[in-house]
Amino acid sequence: MLMQGNVACVEGAIEAGCRFFAGYPITPASEIMNHMVKRVKEAVFIQMEDEIASISACIGASWAGVKAMTATSGPGFSLMQEGIGFAAMTETPCVVVDVQRAGPSTGQATKVAQGDVIQSRFGSQGDYETIVLAPSSAQEMYDLTVEAFNLSEKFRTPAILLADETVGRLSEEVSLKDFEIVNRKRGYTKEPFGGEMVPPMPAFGDGCELLITGSTHDARGYRKTQDSKVQKELLERLKKKVEDHRDEIFRHEAYNEDSKTILVSFGIEARACHEACLRLNGKVGFLKLNTIWPFNFEKISEILEGKRAVVVELNYGQLSMLIRN
Numbered sequence: 001m002l003m004q005g006n007v008a009c010v011e012g013a014i015e016a017g018c019r020f021f022a023g024y025p026i027t028p029a030s031e032i033m034n035h036m037v038k039r040v041k042e043a044v045f046i047q048m049e050d051e052i053a054s055i056s057a058c059i060g061a062s063w064a065g066v067k068a069m070t071a072t073s074g075p076g077f078s079l080m081q082e083g084i085g086f087a088a089m090t091e092t093p094c095v096v097v098d099v100q101r102a103g104p105s106t107g108q109a110t111k112v113a114q115g116d117v118i119q120s121r122f123g124s125q126g127d128y129e130t131i132v133l134a135p136s137s138a139q140e141m142y143d144l145t146v147e148a149f150n151l152s153e154k155f156r157t158p159a160i161l162l163a164d165e166t167v168g169r170l171s172e173e174v175s176l177k178d179f180e181i182v183n184r185k186r187g188y189t190k191e192p193f194g195g196e197m198v199p200p201m202p203a204f205g206d207g208c209e210l211l212i213t214g215s216t217h218d219a220r221g222y223r224k225t226q227d228s229k230v231q232k233e234l235l236e237r238l239k240k241k242v243e244d245h246r247d248e249i250f251r252h253e254a255y256n257e258d259s260k261t262i263l264v265s266f267g268i269e270a271r272a273c274h275e276a277c278l279r280l281n282g283k284v285g286f287l288k289l290n291t292i293w294p295f296n297f298e299k300i301s302e303i304l305e306g307k308r309a310v311v312v313e314l315n316y317g318q319l320s321m322l323i324r325n
Contacts, residue, residue: 001174002171002173002174003142004031004170004171005137005167005168005169005170005171006031006032006141006168007035008138008145009032009141009145009161009168010032010035011174011176012144012146013095013146015176015178015181016146016179017067017149017181018068018095019044019066020043020046020068020069021033021043021046021068021070021071022045022054022057022058022068022070023071024047024049024050024051024053025047026051026109027101027110028073028101028110028168028169029072044066051070051076052082054080055080055083055087056083058070059087059092059094063204064205065186065205067093067095067153068095069149070096071097071099072097072099073099073100073101073109073165074101074103074107074113077096078119084123084158084160085214086214088129088157088158088238089126089214090212090213090214091156091193091198091199091201092158093152093155093156093158093184093201095149095159095161096159097145097160097161098120098163099165099167099168100112100113100115100116100165101113110165113165113315114266114313115318116162117292117313117315117319120132120160120162120292121292121293127238127239129157129242129243130158130159130242131152131155131158131159131160131249131293131294132160132162132292132293133147133151133292134161134290134291134292135161135167135267136268137167137170137271138170138171138172139173140167141163142174144161146181147251148161149181151249154184155198155241156198156199156241157242160293164268167267167268184200184201185200185201186200186202187200187201187202188206188210191219191220192208192219192220193218193219193220194218194234194237211223216230243294246294246296247296247299249294250291250296252287252288252289253288254286254288254303255274255277255286256277256285259285260307261285261308261310262286262287263277263285263310263312264287264300264304264311265289265319266289266292266313266319267313267314269312269313270286270289270312273286273312274288284310
């Protein structure tokens with residue numbers, strides 16, 4: 001089907017089982033909200049008063065037992081950061097789509113950029129982990145939206161689809177293929193925030209009398225804001241449940257890996273890099289990152305060892321800073 005990237009994102013969300021969407025109109029992500037309105041028979045849609053309310057509504061919907069998503073662009077993504085941190089701390093699965101535009105602040109609402117790479121990982125305060133996938137085509141807007149839901153549900157953590165204006169708004173052929181869908185492990189234990197690396201998740205109304213707090217809490221969910229041991233154990237588990245599965249989460253494509261020069265990219269400009277790789281007939285290689293966070297230093301270093309890496313990105317060097325490390 002001929003489909004816009006933002007529309008393909010909605011179709012991927014529905015395929016993944018998304019049944020709740022809360023958002024606020026913002027260029028260049030508004031088409032996601034507009035198309036979600038057309039799918040109200042499959043998913044509840046609410047236009048919120050702002051992006052803070054949008055992420056908060058998604059967190060509440062997720063704890064009510066449904067898969068939830070919101071979509072925004074850079075300024076709204078900045079507003080959502082406290083909510084994303086709360087979702088990480090409370091182990092709330094949800095998907096946030098960021099269709100990037102030029103910033104900072106209001107910037108250029110209709111122009112493409114990729115300035116949210118670092119924000120997507122370190123936007124909220126403290127130590128936490130996120131899963132960030134970066135599509136470079138309308139097809140990948142569909143595919144990686146499904147993957148974002150699957151990973152979010154499997155690891156009980158927010159997942160971010162880091163798209164950009166051009167990928168979101170281009171139209172091209174998309175195959176609405178079937179996926180194996182992952183659903184969260186439902187249930188309740190005496191240690192709903194511990195005991196297991198990824199504990200089962202009850203829902204509001206299940207009768208579990210569960211305390212959900214963004215404050216430091218023990219395995220039972222009780223606040224322990226003065227206990228450094230509890231803080232250490234909690235943060236280590238929240239990080240390990242993602243980091244220990246870095247190889248499983250990391251998605252990439254590599255071409256002509258034996259070349260002395262490797263182009264490294266993601267998002268829309270990855271397509272130009274791939275074309276250059278083909279036209280130069282093996283003189284350069286290409287590494288395309290479909291997963292940015294967790295950043296797989298080991299695998300990327302293995303591919304780039306002894307090579308000259310040319311990082312192509314639409315910002316002032318956020319990905320290249322990671323590659324240098």
